[in-house]
Amino acid sequence: MxxxxxxxxxxxxxxxxxxxxxxxxxxxxxxxxxxxxxxxxxxxxxxxxxxxxxxxxxxxxxxxxxxxxxxxxxxxxxxxxxxxxxxxxxxxxxxxxxxxxxxxxxxxxxxxxxxxxxxxxxxxxxxxxxxxxxxxxxxxxxxxxxxxxxxxxxxxxxxxxxxxxxxxxxxxxxKGCMRCRITTRGPGGHSSEPWGKTNAIAFAAEVVDHLAGEHAARLDEDVRPLVGPPSLAVTMIEGGSGPNVLPDRAVITIDRRTVAGEDPHEVWAALRAELVRRWPEGLEVAEPHVVDYxxxxxxxxxxxxxxxxxxxxxxxxxxxxxxxxxxxxxxxxxxxxxxxxxxxxxxxxxxxxxxxxxxxxxxxxxxxxxxxxxxxxxxxxxx
Ligand SMILES: [Zn+2]
Missing domain, CATH: 3.40.630.10 (Zn peptidases)
Incomplete structure (x- = not known):
């Protein structure tokens, strides 16, 4: 040499x-x-x-x-x-x-x-x-x-x-990766009169609870050699416009790590279908802004x-x-x-x-x- x-x-x-x-x-x-x-x-x-x-x-x-x-x-x-x-x-x-x-x-x-x-x-x-x-x-x-x-x-x-x-x-x-944003909406209004109105932040909290609980537990079962199971983490949240205003909008960002055989676009579509089935009103799942294999x-x-x-x-x-x-x-x-x-x-x-x-x-x-x-x-x- x-x-x-x-x-x-x-x-x-x-x-x-x-x-x-x-x-x-x-x-x-x-x-x-x-x-x-x-x-x-x-x-x-x-x-x-x-x-x-x-x-x-x-x-x-x-x-x-x-x-x-x-x-x-x-x-x-x-x-x-x-x-x-x-x-x-x-x-x-x-x-x-x-x-x-x-x-x-x-x-x-x-x-x-x-x-x-x-x-x-x-x-x-x-x-x-x-x-x-x-x-x-x-x-x-x-x-x-x-x-x-x-x-x-x-x-x-x-x-x-x-x-x-x-x-x-x-x-x-x-692993691969799929990141997207999920938006929850409510009618907004004065915070002194919250009754009967969807609070977009409380709504987002329900979605986070579902993703981090029931949804993540399902992913945990799919353990792969060398890399372990796929995962989902909620990584960002924003919402609300003032301390005395009912929030009309909240946005969470999720980071979903994929394993071999999972197409990140299909993972996104399945997640969207699952969430929209559960919450048919007031929830949007945006197209993924990051995708990797x-x-x-x-x-x-x-x-x-x-x-x-x-x-x-x-x-x-x-x-x-x-x-x-x-x-x-x-x-x-x-x-x-x-x-x-x-x-x-x-x-x-x-x-x-x-x-x-x-x-x-x-x-x-x-x-x-x-x-x-x-x-x-x-x-x-x-x-
Ligand atoms: Zn490098």
Missing amino acids: SLVIDVVDLVSRMVRIPSINPRGRPEPAETPMAEFVADWARAHGMHAELREVRDGRYNVVVTLPGDGPETLLLETHLDTVEVDGMSVPAHEPDVRAGLLYGRGACDAKGPLAVFLAAMADLAAAGPRPYTVVLVGVVDEEHLYRGVVALRGYGLDPVGAIVGEPTSLRLVTAH ALQTDPDLPLVREFSGALAAAELDPGVYGVGHGTDASKIALDAVPCVVFGPGSIAQAHMPDEYVPVADLHTARSVLVDVLRRPLSRGGSR
């Missing part, structure tokens, strides 16, 4: 390039990162191109051709969350006591640098059983526009490894077995794990692509004021990746 590439230096150079997700603003926030990745890849013998997603924001696609006809996808994101309130310099990387600090060091410039370094190692010394395509996407931290665009690239990969901090564990499952990858697929083998060979935990947060993997898996999530650093350090990645994790993740990328990952029957 080539030792010319210093993966710690590579992460540091990426941390110096701000790529804060602009949320709703039309700003090309990730473009300098995309350009850096493309330049670096070309300088190390790989093919690279930028593909515009929108608003001058580009995914970067790096290709390392292999000997076989198949393609393996490496995917991670170029954007980071905000830097306000950070307790370490956001874009001046610093290595102290074996930890590399800075915004994005862990989520997800560490994983991105590890992918690039592993590909460069492979480029320097074969064999390469299949073509490896790395896509660094925009907008993972907001509306997932980068990965949605990637699904249209026609790559048809035999599998995908999504780079996120997993503490070097192999993650094959995570669950991931559940079959542990018997070649990608998972070979990855476990590489972890075991490195004397790491070869088990498979589930996590609570979402990743781009579930969007890629919608096209029947077997997906796993893997990377250096812990999700506990992602988005933190003192975000860091352990330097040792970067080296270990790189050598595990090189091992995985040299293993045959034939489709082996059904995908």
Whole structure:
């Protein structure tokens, strides 16, 4: 393996390039990162191109051709969350006591640098059983526009490894999500004369009671391996206009975590039907404003077995794990692509004021990746 590439230096150079997700603003926030990745890849013998997603924001696609006809996808994101309130310099990387600090060091410039370094190692010394395509996407931290665009690239990969901090564990499952708002209404009026009138706040309290009680108890029974049962939490509530006014409107927001096999839109429709059946008058369930899918990858697929083998060979935990947060993997898996999530650093350090990645994790993740990328990952029957 080539030792010319210093993966710690590579992460540091990426941390110096701000790529804060602009949320709703039309700003090309990730473009300098995309350009850096493309330049670096070309300088190390790989093919690279930028593909515009929108608003001058580009995914970067790096290709390392292999000997076989198949393609393996490496995917991670170029954007980071905000830097306000950070307790370490956001874009001046610093290595102290074996930890590399800075915004994005862990989520997800560490994983991105590890992918690039592993590909460069492979480029320097074969064999390469299949073509490896790395896509660094925009907008993972907001509306997932980068990965949605990637699904249209026609790559048809035999599998995908999504780079996120997993503490070097192999993650094959995570939950999805559906968030929506529920509005209750009453006629309003003077608070001194509440008799016989629907109080929108009291009405909302009844709905909360039902959701947190009877409804949630039903979800608890559907326990899944690695991720547990689906869940529903009421996360926000607002209502009322004055201390002496009967509230005519209250709004609650729910966060429903889904499991594999649950379509979030169908979950929403079923919830709406249930609530409207129970309260035919004065209640509205708005369309979901956030939807994400669950991931559940079959542990018997070649990608998972070979990855476990590489972890075991490195004397790491070869088990498979589930996590609570979402990743781009579930969007890629919608096209029947077997997906796993893997990377250096812990999700506990992602988005933190003192975000860091352990330097040792970067080296270990790189050598595990090189091992995985040299293993045959034939489709082996059904995908
Ligand atoms: Zn991330």
